[in-house]
Amino acid sequence: MIYLTRKCEFSASHFYHNPQWSEEENLRAFGKCANLNGHGHNYTLEVTVKGEIEPVTGFVVDLKELKDILNREVVDAMDHRHLNKEVPEFATRIPTSENIAIAIWQRLEQKLKVAKLHRVRLYELPDLFVDYYGEA
Amino acid sequence: MKAYLTRRYMISASHRLQTGALSVEQNRATYGKCNNPHGHGHNYAVEVTVSGQVSSDTGMVCNLVDLDNAVRRSVIERFDHQNLNTLSEFSDRVPTTENLAAVIYDILKRSFTAAHLEKVRIEETLMNSFEYAGGAEVFR
Numbered sequence: 001m002i003y004l005t006r007k008c009e010f011s012a013s014h015f016y017h018n019p020q021w022s023e024e025e026n027l028r029a030f031g032k033c034a035n036l037n038g039h040g041h042n043y044t045l046e047v048t049v050k051g052e053i054e055p056v057t058g059f060v061v062d063l064k065e066l067k068d069i070l071n072r073e074v075v076d077a078m079d080h081r082h083l084n085k086e087v088p089e090f091a092t093r094i095p096t097s098e099n100i101a102i103a104i105w106q107r108l109e110q111k112l113k114v115a116k117l118h119r120v121r122l123y124e125l126p127d128l129f130v131d132y133y134g135e136a
Numbered sequence: 137m138k139a140y141l142t143r144r145y146m147i148s149a150s151h152r153l154q155t156g157a158l159s160v161e162q163n164r165a166t167y168g169k170c171n172n173p174h175g176h177g178h179n180y181a182v183e184v185t186v187s188g189q190v191s192s193d194t195g196m197v198c199n200l201v202d203l204d205n206a207v208r209r210s211v212i213e214r215f216d217h218q219n220l221n222t223l224s225e226f227s228d229r230v231p232t233t234e235n236l237a238a239v240i241y242d243i244l245k246r247s248f249t250a251a252h253l254e255k256v257r258i259e260e261t262l263m264n265s266f267e268y269a270g271g272a273e274v275f276r
Contacts, residue, residue, distance in 0.1 A: 029193075031201065096195035
């Protein structure tokens with residue numbers, strides 16, 4: 001088994017708000033992130049896939065294919081967008097780093113044919129990141 | 137769904153690697169420059185990884201403010217700008233970064249209970265790092 005990690009970046013805005021809660025409850029749980037005007041981050045995404053090395057090409061995955069999938073499913077969908085308003089997953093889920101990592105996993109898992117998705121690591125800040133391994 | 141959240145903190149501290157179990161020469165041979173009697177310092181980067189189910193109410197594994205407060209109170213205020221050799225945690229063990237990682241893990245295991253503590257990873261310099269998961273194997 002060999003693991004390959006590809007990195008990409010996107011910049012997006014979001015806010016945290018649970019519509020079932022009062023404004024006070026939202027403010028208490030989410031602090032500054034509850035500001036409904038939103039704020040933004042430069043996200044760094046690291047996607048790790050795993051598989052066996054294909055003997056002819058020496059690849060675990062065609063990097064160009066992986067890059068195209070990342071561009072289409074993540075960068076085109078999320079870069080320079082408002083996550084709450086423009087990305088369908090976040091119409092009903094709060095776009096925390098945890099939920100963004102899970103949404104990215106779900107998007108990529110459907111598209112990856114050869115290698116298996118191992119880990120989605122999403123940096124919201126250089127000192128804060130979330131890992132998702134597809135666990136229930 | 138289960139996710140893992142990692143937060144990175146900085147601690148600056150001094151230490152000297154020296155054990156009473158070895159002779160002066162043996163200490164010098166074992167620890168080299170780190171045995172310098174006056175000690176030396178590092179900017180330690182401490183990465184704390186916690187895990188848990190992502191709450192459907194908050195979208196979070198745990199509230200980051202709670203984690204930051206626990207780490208600040210029980211780790212940063214305890215170790216930042218200290219000489220590690222003078223602290224009770226290291227009265228009977230050498231303040232290597234291996235031992236520092238284990239000490240910080242044990243402190244956080246007690247002081248932060250809002251999510252499961254997975255591991256503590258410490259970068260002593262850009263060239264070396266240490267991970268401790270309570271004795272369990274680190275595989276992620």
